Amino acid sequence: MPENFDYKEAPDVRMLGGDGGPEPSRRGFLFWLGLSLNVVVGTLVALPIIGYVFASFRRDKWQAWIDLVPATIDSYPKGQTRLAQYRNPAKFDVTWDGYTADIPCWVRHESNGKLTVFAINCTHLGCPVRWFPESNLFMCPCHGGVYYADGSHAAGPPPRGLYTYKIDQDALTKGRVRIMGGRLPTLQEPT
Numbered sequence: 001m002p003e004n005f006d007y008k009e010a011p012d013v014r015m016l017g018g019d020g021g022p023e024p025s026r027r028g029f030l031f032w033l034g035l036s037l038n039v040v041v042g043t044l045v046a047l048p049i050i051g052y053v054f055a056s057f058r059r060d061k062w063q064a065w066i067d068l069v070p071a072t073i074d075s076y077p078k079g080q081t082r083l084a085q086y087r088n089p090a091k092f093d094v095t096w097d098g099y100t101a102d103i104p105c106w107v108r109h110e111s112n113g114k115l116t117v118f119a120i121n122c123t124h125l126g127c128p129v130r131w132f133p134e135s136n137l138f139m140c141p142c143h144g145g146v147y148y149a150d151g152s153h154a155a156g157p158p159p160r161g162l163y164t165y166k167i168d169q170d171a172l173t174k175g176r177v178r179i180m181g182g183r184l185p186t187l188q189e190p191t
């Protein structure tokens with residue numbers, strides 16, 4: 001310990017105002033104020049990161065069987081591909097999400113009765129693809145991605161064919177088109 005050490009200047013004594021010590025100083029007050037602000041800022045920064053990490057555990061809860069609009073199979077004539085939509089079951093609140101919770105998709109009803117519901121998002125970077133009955137192709141306006149009528153990749157940068165939704169086969173036998181909605185597929189989905 002240095003000979004000329006001044007105990008009155010020791011930060012712990014001055015900050016905590018220990019027995020026999022001086023009253024808490026302005027330096028002590030600023031120390032605790034700074035510490036508190038750091039805790040508040042650290043919490044605000046950490047919360048979204050923690051939410052992001054743990055959100056993946058809730059992913060399955062966002063999924064649900066949901067009717068397409070329109071839902072009747074008669075709305076999709078055989079041999080045609082029609083635009084439909086569904087209300088995303090992962091919505092927060094009607095007033096919060098508004099129309100953004102209405103998710104469009106393409107429904108293909110083949111002549112042999114097979115029904116396929118395609119996600120509207122291009123598998124390259126997610127732009128909405130359009131169906132062109134004249135050429136029997138889906139085309140993406142962003143970078144020229146092209147898909148065949150069955151959704152398989154035809155040309156351009158997309159790494160795979162269009163994503164498809166699971167269809168509720170029980171509801172289909174009763175003439176209703178229901179799909180498993182709530183989560184947009186990613187490149188990790190099986191082809």
Ligand code: FES
Nearest residue numbers: 122124125140145
């Ligand atoms: S987003 Fe469709 S080709 Fe790039």
